[in-house]
Amino acid sequence: MPRRLAVPAIALALALFGGGTARAQDRTDVFAASLKQSPVFVSDSVTRRVSDADRAALLREVERMPFPTYVVVAPYLSESLTGSEQLALLRDQLGEDGLYVYSDDRGNTLELAAFGVQLPISDHDITMAAYWDHDRDDPALEKLRYALALARGEPRMPKSQRARISPSEGGPMPTFGEAEEEDEEDSSLALPALGVFLLGGALSVTGLERLRRRRKQRPGLRANAHPEINTRERALNQHARLAREIARRRDPSERALELEAAASMALDRRSPIDDLGALVLAQRGREALKGAERQRCFFDPRHKGRATPTRWQSSRATIDVPACSRCAADIAKGEVPESVWDGERPYWKRDTVWARTGFGALREDMRRALAEDRS
Structure with missing residues (x-):
């Protein structure tokens, strides 16, 4: 039997992220x-x-x-x-x-x-x-x-x-x-097997009232670019994992901390394109913790392989963007690479923080970019 102390029970909650430099x-x-x-x-x-x-x-x-x-x-x-x-x-x-x-x-x-x-x-x-x-x-x-x-x-x-x-x-x-x-x-x-949990009954603080408050489902990203159904779930998982990995480090890199904060900000925006942005930022944060952050393809940050600077002429301007080998080959042939879609058009055709930054491919300071965005 556990030894019980005479003092009242106490619940402690301490946040690991949010500022402050006191020892x-x-x-x-x-x-x-x-x-x-x-x-x-x-x-x-x-x-x-x-x-x-x-x-x-x-x-x-x-x-x-x-x-x-x-x-x-x-x-x-x-x-x-x-x-x-x-x-x-x-x-x-x-x-x-x-x-x-x-x-x-x-x-x-x-x-x-x-x-x-x-x-x-x-x-x-x-x-x-x-x-x-x-x-x-x-x-x-x-x-x-x-x-x-x-x-x-x-x-x-x-x-x-x-x-x-x-x-x-x-x-x-x-x-x-x-x-x-x-x-x-x-x-x-994933949780380990939790056979010790009883599945019957619920706490009064939860239940149907909490379910009614749950946010409604929203339309996803263009299916022909990439299935989106689990994007938010995966973004939440990746962000939670990044937060835990940072917490375990005695001296996490500033880059990883910046990316964790940016991913959290993106999740709070709560749209499919923002969820994808949060997923990419959280993944980059985990890479930054290991000192192995890689450049993503401008057209779709989920494309495999190394992205290299590629000159691309869009309908707006001619710029150098990081492109995976497949997208670079499309550009060389004069074709428009397959991109992430935001609604009914490629994401880079919209006036959003993700179009302006290429999910971080064109701008490193995504925390500030998100803070400055008013869309």
């Missing part, structure tokens, strides 16, 4: 001091999405916990520590065993670590359940309350109410077309 020691000192006064800490900088009412709701959830669990919802803690290291440091400074959970104000960065207490399932499985079962746009409070409920041993929500079903539980695997190489590491996004 980790300084930041955790502040959080530890705050948590000694109250089991839930919400930074003043995130109150736009996590209100005082949300904080009160988290306090009520904390009081129901069977073991100590600690809450901070705050911006970026440290560039030099992984998420688990940050939680371990906070635990050492607070001096209490228990469950430590962190999240940003959107709930998109959520991680748990248990010290000296026994969870009904692993903290990793709880994290992944919150990732799969909730929509990216659901409020952070819902994701946090769900994670705490699972940590208490409450059942996982029924499959019919989940935002997505993981491949390990019968959900679809990401679809890759001929024009793109499959990421050999994507399979690690």
Whole structure:
């Protein structure tokens, strides 16, 4: 049986991305001091999405916990520590065993670590359940309350109410077309077998009301350019994986951090062409972490192979663009290469941030390009 401490349960949520350069020691000192006064800490900088009412709701959830669990919802803690290291440091400074959970104000960065207490399932499985079962746009409070409920041993929500079903539980695997190489590491996004979860019943905070709020499906990219049906799903997966990989690095490159932020901004725009942009930026961010970022084809960033500078005359201008061997051969023959379509025309014929930047092929600073875009 786990040793139970006398202190109240506490849920901790810490964001890894969002700015701030204070040393980790300084930041955790502040959080530890705050948590000694109250089991839930919400930074003043995130109150736009996590209100005082949300904080009160988290306090009520904390009081129901069977073991100590600690809450901070705050911006970026440290560039030099992984998420688990940050939680371990906070635990050492607070001096209490228990469950430590962190999240940003959107709930998109959520991680748990248990010290000296026994969870009904692993903290990793709880994290992944919150990732799969909730929509990216659901409020952070819902994701946090769900994670705490699972940590208490409450059942996982029924499959019919989940935002997505993981491949390990019968959900679809990401679809890759001929024009793109499959990421050999994507399979690690799938949840391991979760036989310990009960499939009956759902938390009151979710259910049909959450399903009604889920965003409607939108028409996709031109099918003859590339099937789009799983583009957003894959973009979310790639961005989540990039965020986790950055969190594990002691000194992630500035380029990877910029691309992660840009991919997040693109996902928030919520259209098929923006989802594709987010996917490309997240993939480039993962490459940048490994020091192996490759140039993409201007006409379709999912085309295989090395892209080389190629002189191309469009209906607007003559410019040098990176083109894969197939597209370069089309240009040499005087033909228009097969491109990504945005609606009923090639994407580069539209006045969008993606047309102006070629999904990053023509401009490196995509975070600023997206911030400056008003379309």
